[in-house]
Amino acid sequence: MDTRTALLAAAAAVLVVSAVGVVAAPDALDDPREENERPGHLRVAGIVVSPGEVRGETAELRLGVDLRHRGSAVENVTVRHRAIGAESGLLVDETTVDVGAVDGGGERTINGSVDVERAGGYRVETAVFVDGKRVETRTTRVGGVAALTPDYADTRVGFTEGNVWPTVAVSVREADNATATLSVSVSVTNRGDAASDPIDLRLLMRQAESNVIADEARETVGSVRPGRTDTVTATVEVPAEYNYYVDAALWSDDVLIDETQGVANLNPRETISTDESVEEVQFSVEDFADDRADAAGEDGADRGGDGATEDGTPGFGPVVALVALLAAALYARRRP
Template sequence: MNRETTFVAAATVVVVASLVAAAVVPGALADPTDDGPLRPGPVHVEEVPIAPGAATGETATLAVEARLEHRGNPTDNVTVLFRAIDSESNLVETSRTVEVGTLTGDRETPVRANLTVAREGGYEIETIVFRDGERVADATRRVSGLEALTPAYADSNVVFAESTALQPVSVSVGSAEGDRVSLDLSGALTNEGDTPTGDLEVTFVVRQAESNVVADRVTVPVGEIRAGRTSTVDASVTVPAEYNYYVDAILWRDDVHVDSAQSVANLDPTERISANVTEQEVEFEVEDFESDDEETTAAEDGGTYGADSQTTTPGFGVAVAVVALLATALLVRRRSE
């Protein structure tokens, strides 16, 4: 057997062995262009918008949306953790995990969750992105003033009107009988919504200013108020005279407090109060500043006298004049002797 034949036979054996190995052991022959497993694309938290959701008397729901920016190769097994941390205590109030799955392409993907927290104070809203259980991105937003969110049961488009020309609650004195006086009360209500509204009532509470004792109260229904219109509701109460009163007006809808306003009734001539400030007036007494017409009053600079300054010596009174007359009489008598 010559050299060429031997070489061909050996090459044939190598090829056959390689084919057998490839058939028996998959992947024994590697693709020279294969760089191994694909590297997952990067993920970033682009922004986290937060919107108020439903509110009750005790809780508020925050609608949180994390916008995830993805580039490059697919990224598998992605999850997002949302959690609300109390700003004062740094305790986790609530949390929620959302399974995202696989992110592909060069795009943003929104991930949404609702977090229900106590309707008070403020919170740090953390958004943490995990890939295969490993943190790869995060973001933090702060919310505060949740107590300002209005519960659904107290939400109303009707409020007490406030303007320079129109007072929310006005008070006028009606009739008086003995030590009792009637007050005519009026509340101005504005419908700030787009539809007519009704099923409302207003309670007027009249409190004596110093003691805070309720002198009288009355509740009256409110008629339908068209959209964008202002209407008034009137009532009358009877209270003791010569006192000052706070007049509270409370707007109700189906026994739920919707809005309130306050005014005052000043019936005491020596005192005056306002809805926000209480002030005490000192009664003016004329006699404290009254002078005797027969006496001459000089200014502190000594330049002004009374109207009869030509006949009366400044600074001398009647007693001094009598003494002067007696001294003159004695002097004349001595000379005569």
């Protein structure tokens, strides 16, 4: 057999062996890039909390979780939300969102919600699961839920808040030794973008010393244009020479939507001011940080070496003060 024939025979043999290998192991010719593709990975890029439906006793907290995906497809993904009382540590509500498969890279927002009572604050724990295995957890603190206005009382009309112009102004129309006729003017502002519907104004004249209601009045507040302020005036008659709290409230379909207070000082020997206001509560959302108790204290300042006494008063303490007094006495005796 010459050299050329031998080479052709060897090439034919290689082809036959290759064909048999492909039939026996079809995966041998798979694209190696598929084997080197990164496995699927999910991480939480961010969480947004916003108020949803607000009812009388409870409120809905809407949760938007931004999931960032890379690599191959991730199957059987679920997101679980737990609302836990900040003070009690008790589970208030729990919901699970079935996401399914996540593919294509980039970010995807998964929407969910929990229902909580309109009181106190909460920790919202968000956990991401893949095939039932937890892959990441995030915690968000929500406070001031009581400040959320129920949907039935949500209106942009309220009493005017001014530094100089009074919200409630009282003037005397007529007076004698027994009674006084008062004119009460109340300012109402529309902070919305559309004209308001008519609402009711109710006034109570409450005698300061006894809290007895001396008189009351009702007036209708007509439609107020956006950004405008209207003044509504009512007339009441009360016993003279007493001081009164003027309790004013705005009502819409028997729902209290705003309230304020003024005074009427008719006693020339004594005056009163409005009742003390309650501290305002605001709805807030922030990332959760572990509160670790250590020697630095809550604000991070070192409490160990500032020379403070046990009651927290800055100083050197009674022992150091006594030493200073003895040193001063000895020095005075040594002086000629």
